[in-house]
Amino acid sequence: MLISVVRDNSVKELRVYVDGELRNTTDVSGFGSGTLDSWLCFGSDYHSTPLLLDGKIAEVRMWDDVRTGEEIAEYAGKTVTGEEEGLAHAWDFRDVEEPVYRNRVFPDLVQGGVDVQAVGYAEDPETIYAVNFDLGIAGEDNEPVPPQETKVGGLVKEPEPPKLEGFVFTGWYKDASCTQKWDFASDKVAGNTTLYAGWKYDYQPASFPEDMTGVSFCGPEDQLAMEDRLSKVPLSFEATVKLPEALDGRGGVIIGSWMDAGYYDYDLGYVSLEVYENGAPRLYWHQERRNQPNGGVQSVVFSGVDLRQGEWIHLAVTFDPEKDTVSCYINGVLVSTVEDCEF
Incomplete structure (x- = not known):
């Protein structure tokens, strides 16, 4: 018919x-x-x-x-x-x-x-998928991990742990931010897959004076405020901070210009460099909202970095608009880079 x-x-x-x-x-x-x-x-x-x-x-x-x-x-x-x-x-x-x-x-x-x-149908059980391994910041110090091939629903063979001087390998992850760990015993391949190496910086004491002090922020209204606005959002931030090892939850803002909508021109840019959960540095960046990708908002969490060391740490975060990358440095050492940070 x-x-x-x-x-x-x-x-x-x-x-x-x-x-x-x-x-x-x-x-x-x-x-x-x-x-x-x-x-x-x-x-x-x-x-x-x-x-x-x-x-x-x-x-x-x-x-x-x-x-x-x-x-x-x-x-x-x-x-x-x-x-x-x-x-x-x-x-x-x-x-x-x-x-x-x-x-x-x-x-x-x-x-x-x-x-x-065809979408929504079952996967062809005979389809072969590639599994690739991204070493991240250790790519220049290790031989590439050979890719693997497996059918849909197959398991991945765990490679030998890579090594990087000054860092501890934390495992392989499903996402580039290293927040979802891959379980080689139970996680199954559903398509072409990339696994990302997770790294934790092995903190080395910096050469700060033993009697060094700083400003504390104990009350809800305690803050230091600039007397005038910046003409544009900087591309690099540096701060020397000291957080207790026992810190639980989010650690708070280091530098920030966020305000509630009722007090702020929402079309202007703002930025917040803060301590996220588990001591991870976070850069929350918002350019002028109009005609910006992703609404002009970018949230970057360096989940492999922990600022809760109980001692002074020099933190630097840089944004490269040409490469669309955000990098994190601890005591002058590059410890993490996040790609595809387009604004």
Whole structure:
């Protein structure tokens, strides 16, 4: 059965054909005539509870012209090649070997058209995926870890732990920020995977005077405030801080200009260098919101760094706008770099 739906804007009419025979006509004078700016699904839609087609689809065609009943009837039993005049798109699903697996591509028969990809289906159990290992800051001091290959649902063989002078290797992680550890005994591969080496800086005492002191902030209103605004957000921050080893939760702001919306021009930039959970430095950076990627907001947490050492530490955080990286230095040593920090 070939179902054809033709929208004729010249007469504000929607016509439905079955195998070339006109079955229904509907007035669509109240319908809009704008362009389609969303993806199309076949057999379902983007609704939160999609209405699945209780059947099969063998072919889908779309034309740029208003097809007549005669033209529809002529092509009802024909297979298009993609070169027919007025044919905008066509996809052939006939003779498809089932089951259909995720990521299978059905090409548009029209040259330069839009291909259709299978999503939501089960993964092909025979698909081979690559597992790569990113050594991070230790990349220049170690031989590359050989990549592995495994089928979907397979396990990864744990490599020999890499080494880096002045750092402790904390394991392999699922994310570049090293917050989600990979369990080699239970985590299974679901696609091409990159595992990231986690590193913790082995703190070495800096050459600060033994009797060095600083300013404490004990009360909720205790703060030091600049007498004037900066003309722009700096690209590098440095601070010498001392935090107790027993510090629990978030350690607080080192330097910051955040204000509640009622007191602040929300379109202006602000920045906050703070001590996040587990003693990790965090740079929360917000450029002018308008026309900025990600709303102009970037939050970078150096999860492999712990400032809770009970002694003075020199902390430096730099942002490189050309490389879109944010780097963290402890006592002059580069301990972590986060990539893809675009503002």
